[in-house]
Amino acid sequence: MDFDRRKEGIFSALTSLVFPKICIYCQVEFAPLCLKCQQFWLAPVQRRYIKGLAVNSILAYNAASSRIVIQAKESRNRVAQFWMARALSTALEKFELDNPALSISHCLLVPIPSTKSAIRKRGGSFLHPILDKLVELQKEKNGMRWRWKELLIHQKSVRDQSELSYTARQSNMASAFRLRSDDLVRERPILLIDDVLTTGATLDSAFRALRERNLTVLGAATVCASAHRLLIR
Numbered sequence: 001m002d003f004d005r006r007k008e009g010i011f012s013a014l015t016s017l018v019f020p021k022i023c024i025y026c027q028v029e030f031a032p033l034c035l036k037c038q039q040f041w042l043a044p045v046q047r048r049y050i051k052g053l054a055v056n057s058i059l060a061y062n063a064a065s066s067r068i069v070i071q072a073k074e075s076r077n078r079v080a081q082f083w084m085a086r087a088l089s090t091a092l093e094k095f096e097l098d099n100p101a102l103s104i105s106h107c108l109l110v111p112i113p114s115t116k117s118a119i120r121k122r123g124g125s126f127l128h129p130i131l132d133k134l135v136e137l138q139k140e141k142n143g144m145r146w147r148w149k150e151l152l153i154h155q156k157s158v159r160d161q162s163e164l165s166y167t168a169r170q171s172n173m174a175s176a177f178r179l180r181s182d183d184l185v186r187e188r189p190i191l192l193i194d195d196v197l198t199t200g201a202t203l204d205s206a207f208r209a210l211r212e213r214n215l216t217v218l219g220a221a222t223v224c225a226s227a228h229r230l231l232i233r
């Protein structure tokens with residue numbers, strides 16, 4: 001192999017890292033996320049209630065959608081981050097559509113924090129780049145300035161939830177969070193953000209921690225929701 005061809009090979013290996021050539025969802029079509037697969041991500045918003053907390057989600061959580069969530073989590077895949085930000089944006093805008101008096105730019109988006117071990121493993125919360133992207137998308141779209149802030153912190157070590165039953169998840173997540181003491185932002189109502197809604201135990205625990213401190217929580221947005229509260233990995 002001559003020098004130029006080798007250089008070209010290295011270049012294309014690099015660009016395929018930055019701009020994946022195969023659809024990250026179906027892994028068949030040649031596009032970052034092919035048109036066919038984009039349709040799933042343009043689904044209408046679904047609303048569920050977890051003990052009085054309204055949760056808007058876009059996708060059913062299944063083997064296919066979890067593939068994208070995992071790519072955003074484990075590989076910080078930019079395409080996955082973009083589509084998750086876009087889904088969250090739609091899920092949040094639905095709160096405005098349902099309540100014309102509400103403006104998300106007057107709210108505070110609060111992510112469910114990653115556990116300390118997940119932060120150590122991944123070098124930070126996987127939701128942060130997604131939230132940054134979400135803010136950027138919204139600014140480009142209509143000039144609105146959305147804000148997010150880490151307000152919650154894990155106050156006990158919680159087990160990995162993927163193998164736990166519904167009841168075990170409730171007790172695992174009970175009093176899981178506390179507020180970062182000096183970070184109260186009382187004038188802004190809160191919307192919670194997470195990647196996946198399964199039993200709702202995590203969101204409920206965060207909701208309680210915020211309410212206990214007299215903060216207003218208007219609802220939550222997640223990218224995916226499991227259809228029947230199933231425990232899907």
Ligand SMILES: [Zn+2]
Nearest residue numbers: 023026034037
């Ligand atoms: Zn595809």
